[in-house]
Amino acid sequence: MNIDFTGKRILVTGSTGGIGLAAAEGFVAAGGQVVINGRSEERVSRALARLEGAQGFAGDLSNAEDCERLFSAFPDFDIVVNNIGIFGPQDFFETTDAEWTRFFDTNVLSGVRVSRAYATGMAARGWGRVIFIASESALNIPADMIHYGMTKTAQLAVSRGLAKRLAGTGVTVNAVLPGPTLSEGVAGMLAPDGGDLEKIAADFVVAHRGSSIIRRASRVDEVANMILYIASEQASATTGASLRVDGGVVDII
Known part of the structure; x- marks a missing residue:
C-alpha cells in the first residue's frame, strides 16, 4: 500500500511532541504540506527542526482568540488532526468547575472550532479528512480521571455526529482511540x-x-500509523468510526 499525501495541506494540533509529532513526521515523509501547532514558539521551533519543510503555528487552541489567529494565518486544510489534549489523574470530589472547563475547552472545544472552520472548505472541494484523537478512556472511563474520560467520550459524539452531517460530501470524520502510549x-x-x-x-x-x-x-509511531492510514485516499469508505489502537484494552468484540 502506497500512502501519498503529495499536495495535501495538513494541520496536526498539539504536535510538538508525542503522538502529534509522530503523525506530523509521517505526513511529511509521505509528501504532505504540514502545519504543526504548540503553545509556545520555543516548542514549535524545536519540533520544526525535525520536520524539514513543515510550517508552525504557536498558540493555545483551547481559547477562541488563538484559534482565530490560526484560521487567519492558514485559511484552508485538506486534512485536520485534532490531537491537542491534556490529561492527569484527579479525584472526582477534588476536581473543581474550573478544571472541568479547562479540560473541556482544551480537549473538546478546540477540535469543534478547528473542524467548524475547515470542514466546510473540504466539503466544497469534495474531499477531506477530519480526525479526532480520543482515547480508550472514552469507553473505559477511569475512576481517577472522570473529567478526562468525559472529554474523550464527547469527542466520539462530535466525531460521529459530524461524519453524519458531512454525509455524501467526500469528507470523512473518524476518531482514533489510543491506549496507554x-x-x-x-x-x-x-x-x-x-x-x-x-x-x-x-x-x-x-x-x-x-x-x-x-x-x-504502545509506541507513538504505532498510533501515528493508524492516523496516517485513516487520513489517506485508501480509507475513503471509513467514516463515523472509532478506531482503537489500544493494544486490546477495551474488552469488547
Whole structure:
C-alpha cells in the first residue's frame, strides 16, 4: 500500500511532541504540506527542526482568540488532526468547575472550532479528512480521571455526529482511540524521576489496564500509523468510526 499525501495541506494540533509529532513526521515523509501547532514558539521551533519543510503555528487552541489567529494565518486544510489534549489523574470530589472547563475547552472545544472552520472548505472541494484523537478512556472511563474520560467520550459524539452531517460530501470524520502510549506526557506521569520507561509503563498497563492483550504501552509511531492510514485516499469508505489502537484494552468484540 502506497500512502501519498503529495499536495495535501495538513494541520496536526498539539504536535510538538508525542503522538502529534509522530503523525506530523509521517505526513511529511509521505509528501504532505504540514502545519504543526504548540503553545509556545520555543516548542514549535524545536519540533520544526525535525520536520524539514513543515510550517508552525504557536498558540493555545483551547481559547477562541488563538484559534482565530490560526484560521487567519492558514485559511484552508485538506486534512485536520485534532490531537491537542491534556490529561492527569484527579479525584472526582477534588476536581473543581474550573478544571472541568479547562479540560473541556482544551480537549473538546478546540477540535469543534478547528473542524467548524475547515470542514466546510473540504466539503466544497469534495474531499477531506477530519480526525479526532480520543482515547480508550472514552469507553473505559477511569475512576481517577472522570473529567478526562468525559472529554474523550464527547469527542466520539462530535466525531460521529459530524461524519453524519458531512454525509455524501467526500469528507470523512473518524476518531482514533489510543491506549496507554509512550509519549512525553505519560513519561512525566509514570516516571517523573526517570528510569526504564518501557518497563514502568508495562507494569502500569498490567496493574491498571489488565485487559490489555499486548501487555505493554504502545509506541507513538504505532498510533501515528493508524492516523496516517485513516487520513489517506485508501480509507475513503471509513467514516463515523472509532478506531482503537489500544493494544486490546477495551474488552469488547
